[in-house]
Amino acid sequence: MRDSDYDIKHPRKKFQKTERVPPKGYHCSNDFFEDMFMDKDMIWMGQNTNHLHGDIIADAMASCVKKKEYCKYPPPEGFSELKQLILDDLGFKDLDVLLNAGATESLYLCMQALLEKEDNVILSDPGYFIIGDFANRFAGEVRYVSIYNEKYNYKLTPELVRQNMDENTRMIILIDPLNPLGSCYTEDELKEFAQMAIENNMYLLHDITYRDFSRKHFLVENYAPGQTLTIYSFSKIFGMAGLRMGGVVASKPLVDVLKNAVVNDLGVNIVAQYGAMAGLKTKSEWIDDIKETTFHNQKLIKEMIDKIDGAFLPVYPSDANMMVIDLYGTGINPKDMSNYLIKKEIFTREGEYTSELFGDRYLRVSFSIPTKDVEKFCEEFPKAVEALRTN
Numbered sequence: 001m002r003d004s005d006y007d008i009k010h011p012r013k014k015f016q017k018t019e020r021v022p023p024k025g026y027h028c029s030n031d032f033f034e035d036m037f038m039d040k041d042m043i044w045m046g047q048n049t050n051h052l053h054g055d056i057i058a059d060a061m062a063s064c065v066k067k068k069e070y071c072k073y074p075p076p077e078g079f080s081e082l083k084q085l086i087l088d089d090l091g092f093k094d095l096d097v098l099l100n101a102g103a104t105e106s107l108y109l110c111m112q113a114l115l116e117k118e119d120n121v122i123l124s125d126p127g128y129f130i131i132g133d134f135a136n137r138f139a140g141e142v143r144y145v146s147i148y149n150e151k152y153n154y155k156l157t158p159e160l161v162r163q164n165m166d167e168n169t170r171m172i173i174l175i176d177p178l179n180p181l182g183s184c185y186t187e188d189e190l191k192e193f194a195q196m197a198i199e200n201n202m203y204l205l206h207d208i209t210y211r212d213f214s215r216k217h218f219l220v221e222n223y224a225p226g227q228t229l230t231i232y233s234f235s236k237i238f239g240m241a242g243l244r245m246g247g248v249v250a251s252k253p254l255v256d257v258l259k260n261a262v263v264n265d266l267g268v269n270i271v272a273q274y275g276a277m278a279g280l281k282t283k284s285e286w287i288d289d290i291k292e293t294t295f296h297n298q299k300l301i302k303e304m305i306d307k308i309d310g311a312f313l314p315v316y317p318s319d320a321n322m323m324v325i326d327l328y329g330t331g332i333n334p335k336d337m338s339n340y341l342i343k344k345e346i347f348t349r350e351g352e353y354t355s356e357l358f359g360d361r362y363l364r365v366s367f368s369i370p371t372k373d374v375e376k377f378c379e380e381f382p383k384a385v386e387a388l389r390t391n
């Protein structure tokens with residue numbers, strides 16, 4: 001039964017979403033993002049996207065478009081060849097893949113299909129808050145665990161999880177490498193999380209969106225089989241963010257449960273699937289170059305930041321294509337910094353997008369972009385600090 005004063009023209013918001021204040025001069029964030037997008041000279045360091053690809057993926061998609069393959073619906077659960085390529089990429093056997101419109105949709109489906117009101121889930125702060133927002137819709141509580149501290153190596157530790165869990169904890173969310181910091185889990189840490197999950201009947205949601213930028217990466221599915229959800233994205237290393245392709249890899253019984261929650265029942269973007277297959281088949285041809293440039297770029301940023309009083313990189317090297325620049329010691333508000341840089345045609349992200357607790361301390365920058373653009377950032381950033389500095 002609805003309340004008698006239920007207003008059908010102004011219904012209450014059924015779900016909570018982390019509120020973000022739009023940047024100055026904008027009444028909503030979408031207008032801001034659209035302005036950024038439309039400015040073709042803008043240097044793109046604000047979304048952890050990858051701008052370093054040649055034509056292999058683009059050509060495969062162009063050929064699909066030219067042949068007008070997109071007139072047909074794709075098979076509803078995706079091309080089996082693509083699903084097999086994903087499993088091969090991860091070295092998994094006997095698991096299933098559910099393709100979605102981005103890792104984002106996969107994350108939503110996992111929360112919707114597996115969480116109940118009496119459950120709580122554990123997520124780090126800083127972290128990727130869309131995951132927490134989704135969990136909030138279905139679980140009773142999201143426990144944000146503060147990890148912005150050298151003593152935790154800027155990541156969720158098994159000890160922190162132990163301190164924050166109880167008998168209702170149903171899911172531990174491991175973003176690995178972590179957006180925004182670029183910290184990554186060791187094999188021993190993952191084994192410990194796996195043990196905890198097995199002993200306490202919990203799911204491990206392993207978001208590996210940035211896996212391929214890391215120096216060394218491990219998959220927790222190998223230690224907690226059957227209760228891990230591995231979240232896979234084509235947005236970052238494959239450079240396909242605008243195509244909205246991703247998926248979840250898990251045991252067949254888990255994927256079966258997720259399938260029942262699917263919204264996009266007629267399948268995911270066929271052009272993107274062709275691009276994804278071409279990307280996976282040729283990965284060994286391009287990945288080293290992309291990783292090398294990305295790594296070189298972060299080194300340039302590190303050398304520049306080392307010369308700035310009051311600024312530092314909490315995690316270096318980052319195992320992702322992004323990292324955090326802590327500005328607290330300069331007295332500069334990260335929002336002022338990102339607004340200043342936008343005027344110089346450099347799009348970065350202030351901390352509040354990835355942290356409630358520490359968002360006023362840092363700026364997030366991503367750097368899988370051409371090195372000349374990172375050089376421009378390295379020229380402009382010290383000038384920005386001098387212009388804005390209060391400490």
Ligand SMILES: Cc1ncc(COP(=O)(O)O)c(C=O)c1O
Nearest residue numbers: 102103104128179209233235246
């Ligand atoms: C940790 C994490 N997971 C998932 C996503 C979204 O991925 P997709 O573009 O595949 O929806 C992002 C995007 O930035 C992310 O940082």
